[in-house]
Amino acid sequence: MKARIKTRFATAKETADVLGVPKSRFKLLERLSHSDSIFKVKSQGDSIAKDAGSPIRVYAEFARRASDSAKSNGKLGRGKRKVTNKSHSSRKRRSRGKASKAGG
Amino acid sequence: MAKPPKRAAEVFLNVPYDKKFDRLFRAYICGISSFGLVPRATLEIPGGARRLDRILELIHSCAYAVHDLSRVQLDAHKPRTPRFNMPFELGLSVAHEKSSKKGKHEWFVCESMNFRLAKSLSDLNGTDPYIHHGTVGGVFTELRNMFVRSDRQPSVLQMWLIYREMSRRLPVILQQAGSSSLYSSRVFKDLCVIASASADRIVV
Numbered sequence: 443m444k445a446r447i448k449t450r451f452a453t454a455k456e457t458a459d460v461l462g463v464p465k466s467r468f469k470l471l472e473r474l475s476h477s478d479s480i481f482k483v484k485s486q487g488d489s490i491a492k493d494a495g496s497p498i499r500v501y502a503e504f505a506r507r508a509s510d511s512a513k514s515n516g517k518l519g520r521g522k523r524k525v526t527n528k529s530h531s532s533r534k535r536r537s538r539g540k541a542s543k544a545g546g
Numbered sequence: 547m548a549k550p551p552k553r554a555a556e557v558f559l560n561v562p563y564d565k566k567f568d569r570l571f572r573a574y575i576c577g578i579s580s581f582g583l584v585p586r587a588t589l590e591i592p593g594g595a596r597r598l599d600r601i602l603e604l605i606h607s608c609a610y611a612v613h614d615l616s617r618v619q620l621d622a623h624k625p626r627t628p629r630f631n632m633p634f635e636l637g638l639s640v641a642h643e644k645s646s647k648k649g650k651h652e653w654f655v656c657e658s659m660n661f662r663l664a665k666s667l668s669d670l671n672g673t674d675p676y677i678h679h680g681t682v683g684g685v686f687t688e689l690r691n692m693f694v695r696s697d698r699q700p701s702v703l704q705m706w707l708i709y710r711e712m713s714r715r716l717p718v719i720l721q722q723a724g725s726s727s728l729y730s731s732r733v734f735k736d737l738c739v740i741a742s743a744s745a746d747r748i749v750v
Contacts, residue, residue, distance in 0.1 A: 446696070451695075451698050451749075452579070457739050462735070
């Protein structure tokens with residue numbers, strides 16, 4: 443069964459009042475919440491906002507790019523081994539090469 | 547003339563205060579805030595003799611209660627015991643719902659595993675728990691199954707964005723509070739305000 447919410451959507455100010463957050467602290471938190479917001483991209487004319495257009499599309503585009511970048515960063519899941527293309531030869535084998543060059 | 551909508555509803559959040567639960571704790575705060583609701587928790591209550599009375603007051607002030615019974619294991623510290631606070635508070639919530647007017651208080655039970663509640667708390671047989679599988683996405687999905695708004699209904703994607711914004715600010719909040727844990731009154735309140743500010747901006 444779902445609960446149908448008929449009350450007002452709580453603003454940050456209202457939440458702070460209910461929780462008893464002092465005004466000075468609320469101002470700091472509000473500033474913090476607006477600083478470096480991922481949605482500032484819209485006003486800064488970032489490529490995400492330009493490409494995506496509407497706010498909903500901005501969200502979707504942002505999420506898509508975030509997941510793409512996480513994949514490309516090569517984050518490893520549990521039980522996965524990092525595979526490198528280049529295999530290094532052992533010190534013994536390298537020294538063997540030098541010895542053969544010196545000998546030849 | 548239409549009546550102005552009532553003040554924002556509060557949600558009693560009954561979850562384990564446990565390091566392993568950090569991500570889900572943040573998910574609950576973000577998810578609840580994304581519905582325009584105000585999360586409340588016993589973290590706000592200072593210790594003392596009247597703690598139980600204040601917990602009851604808190605439950606009575608909330609229109610909804612979300613109880614997460616996913617952590618039923620024994621704790622790591624000797625003597626190893628399960629935590630009874632959560633089922634106890636669920637009992638208080640159920641009693642409040644039964645004694646008050648219909649629809650004044652609604653409660654929901656969350657679990658991470660199917661069918662475990664039937665074993666751990668068989669008195670609730672017949673009540674379907676919301677199974678989040680111990681994931682942040684699972685919590686968001688289940689919160690959407692619990693609540694519905696006629697306006698500004700948040701999507702799971704929007705909840706993820708609020709979660710992301712809050713997580714980015716978490717180090718600053720912890721640093722300012724001089725705490726390494728989320729489970730303090732100040733950190734909890736700060737997280738709720740930050741989540742609410744993000745929700746107000748993101749959920750349109």
